[in-house]
Amino acid sequence: MLCSGGGGDKNSPMITLYGFGSYFGLPDQSPLVMKTMVQLTMAGLAFDVSVTGYMNAPKGKLPYIRDGEETIADSTFIRKHIETKYGADLDSGLNDLQRVQAWTIERMVEDHLLWAITYVRWTRDENYAKACALFAAFPQAMRGSLAEPSPKRMLDGLQAQGFGRHSEEDVTELCSRSLGALSTHLGDKAYLFGERPAGVDATAFGVLACLGTDVFDTKLTRKARSFANLMAYRERMMAKYFPEFGASA
Numbered sequence: 001m002l003c004s005g006g007g008g009d010k011n012s013p014m015i016t017l018y019g020f021g022s023y024f025g026l027p028d029q030s031p032l033v034m035k036t037m038v039q040l041t042m043a044g045l046a047f048d049v050s051v052t053g054y055m056n057a058p059k060g061k062l063p064y065i066r067d068g069e070e071t072i073a074d075s076t077f078i079r080k081h082i083e084t085k086y087g088a089d090l091d092s093g094l095n096d097l098q099r100v101q102a103w104t105i106e107r108m109v110e111d112h113l114l115w116a117i118t119y120v121r122w123t124r125d126e127n128y129a130k131a132c133a134l135f136a137a138f139p140q141a142m143r144g145s146l147a148e149p150s151p152k153r154m155l156d157g158l159q160a161q162g163f164g165r166h167s168e169e170d171v172t173e174l175c176s177r178s179l180g181a182l183s184t185h186l187g188d189k190a191y192l193f194g195e196r197p198a199g200v201d202a203t204a205f206g207v208l209a210c211l212g213t214d215v216f217d218t219k220l221t222r223k224a225r226s227f228a229n230l231m232a233y234r235e236r237m238m239a240k241y242f243p244e245f246g247a248s249a
Helices: 029-043 075-086 095-120 127-137 140-147 151-159 168-186 197-213 219-225 230-243
Strands: 013-016 047-050 063-065 070-073
Touching: 029 047, 029 095, 029 197, 029 230, 063 095, 063 197, 075 127, 095 151, 095 168, 095 197, 095 219, 127 219, 168 197, 168 230, 197 219, 197 230, 219 230
Parallel strands: 013 047
Antiparallel strands: 013 063, 063 070
């Protein structure tokens, strides 16, 4: 899959982004891969997407990128790399206070709401089989060795983080507060800080894209879809960066 950010240095080496692939009606099943896809596009950098890199992931997780001879893992460090190497300021136009607010929002989204996606996909029996579809991205020889330990690893991670110790009602209540805070901050603006998306919009979009899909139906996903301004924002971001997925993705 070849993507173009509509700019960048045409003589620069092609960047390869390693992700999971398109599942659940989304550009990628991972909110962090989608975040990086959007941020690379924001930076005006051409890149291709590979679904063959999981076993070589430097930190055992996706996404990571290969940029020439450099390999960078973790979406936050990928952003730092593209801003440092290519001189892109994804928060251009934000003042110092807004940059601090953007970081605070990003941490709320990634360190709280993102865990809710794992909870939705892997703790509900009715969603488990759907979530396992992502293993189709891996070569046949690898699927058996990954399909069994991966869900257990995700559930163990939820237990260690704390979400896995809560009931569905408790998780919904906790995440409703974060969704409400995000909704209030967005208000009637087009993007989180005005009429132009910033780096944090890529983060928020990735998580809302996953929570907004109707593939997984839980109390939490229904709650997420009840915030009209967040769902309209999700559709704006989808239309801007992934128009091929349409308004219903």
